[in-house]
Amino acid sequence: MIDQDALKKILGPDRVVSDPAEVERRARCLIPEVQPPEVFVYPGSIEDIRAVLRLANEKGFSVPAAKENWGYGSPGHAPGPGAR
DSSP states (O other), rough: OOOOHHHHHHHOGGGEOOHEEEHHHHHHOOOOOOOOOOOOOOSHHHHHHHHHHHHHHTTTOOOOOOOTTTTTTTTOOOOOTOOO
């Protein structure tokens, strides 16, 4: 299980989407995965990315990565914070 509180502490609560209904909506544009995501995170810097990966390594959860524009144009796409 992902430590959502730790992610929110690292990134700020506005950069971690954990509401199940919102996670499901955002996951619609993903290629079907064996396990659906628990959260979506939107790091704002390279340091944020490093901190998230450090936490994932410590806690043993995986972090699939996507390009910034992955899913644009998909019916379920929901851009992250700061998207234009």
